[in-house]
Amino acid sequence: MIFNKKQLLLHVLRARSIARRYLFTNGFDGSLTMLGMVTGFYVAEMKDLSVAISACLGATVALFISGLSSAYLSEKAEREKELRELEQALLVNLKESDYGHASRYLPILVALVNGLAPLVLSLVILLPLFFAEQLRSLPSSPFLNSIFVALICIFSLGVFIGKISKQFWLWSGLRTLITAIVTVIIILLFGLSI
Amino acid sequence: MTKTLRIVLDVLKPHQPNALEFSSALADLGEDYRVKLTVTEVDKKTESTIVTIEGADINFENIKNAIEKMGASVHSIDEVEVCGTKST
Numbered sequence: 001m002i003f004n005k006k007q008l009l010l011h012v013l014r015a016r017s018i019a020r021r022y023l024f025t026n027g028f029d030g031s032l033t034m035l036g037m038v039t040g041f042y043v044a045e046m047k048d049l050s051v052a053i054s055a056c057l058g059a060t061v062a063l064f065i066s067g068l069s070s071a072y073l074s075e076k077a078e079r080e081k082e083l084r085e086l087e088q089a090l091l092v093n094l095k096e097s098d099y100g101h102a103s104r105y106l107p108i109l110v111a112l113v114n115g116l117a118p119l120v121l122s123l124v125i126l127l128p129l130f131f132a133e134q135l136r137s138l139p140s141s142p143f144l145n146s147i148f149v150a151l152i153c154i155f156s157l158g159v160f161i162g163k164i165s166k167q168f169w170l171w172s173g174l175r176t177l178i179t180a181i182v183t184v185i186i187i188l189l190f191g192l193s194i
Numbered sequence: 195m196t197k198t199l200r201i202v203l204d205v206l207k208p209h210q211p212n213a214l215e216f217s218s219a220l221a222d223l224g225e226d227y228r229v230k231l232t233v234t235e236v237d238k239k240t241e242s243t244i245v246t247i248e249g250a251d252i253n254f255e256n257i258k259n260a261i262e263k264m265g266a267s268v269h270s271i272d273e274v275e276v277c278g279t280k281s282t
Contacts, residue, residue: 086239086265089208089238089239089240090206090208090239090265090266090267091206091267092262092267094265096262096263097262097264097265098264098265099208099265
């Protein structure tokens with residue numbers, strides 16, 4: 001039922017669709033950034049894993065904080081504007097209404113989604129680097145394993161967005177995968193030319 | 195003491211929650227509440243509605259609070275039907 005308080009709040013300002021959009025946008029952003037970084041380290045034939053992990057973790061934290069703060073500030077401003085316009089149209093104070101609660105609660109939810117999406121995906125992509133010792137028995141380098149995990153994450157995001165838009169999931173996944181592969185190719189070409 | 199059996203309100207509401215969700219939320223306030231909502235005017239951000247609520251003992255304060263909670267406002271009470279309960 002929609003009349004559960006939280007669901008009503010979510011419904012009032014279409015929070016789910018906004019959160020989904022942020023989840024994909026910043027999740028994709030974070031995954032592609034990590035893919036770029038690990039590809040760069042692979043091309044540069046980086047031997048010191050701890051340096052690579054530190055650099056990637058630094059970028060992950062920056063993506064998390066940037067996602068958290070930018071979404072909170074922009075969404076808060078947007079909701080306050082919407083609330084003011086609605087208050088003017090209704091000629092009432094909506095602070096204590098569901099709209100008022102939603103305009104305070106929604107920016108926090110959206111900021112968390114926007115910050116956590118790149119954080120979680122980046123950490124998943126970095127897993128092969130964290131477990132490099134255990135994975136040393138594998139024929140490929142930890143960076144290659146990370147690139148492979150990043151491609152899976154990006155493909156999964158494509159499938160996710162395909163399911164939402166009710167498109168064929170494989171085609172949608174392949175589109176994001178092609179974007180990622182093009183990124184890897186460009187970085188490889190840059191790496192070879194340096 | 196009197197019991198309110200029927201109340202007709204002029205309510206200005208935002209587009210969300212929509213008419214069905216809005217009237218269902220009001221109907222949920224009492225076990226025997228029957229709600230009829232008629233949209234009389236649609237604006238860019240608001241809808242003018244006439245809400246009729248029927249029940250054995252309607253609590254107006256609860257209804258007003260729920261309406262305000264959903265971001266709407268009661269412009270006027272247009273019609274009421276009450277009955278006395280004092281036995282003679």
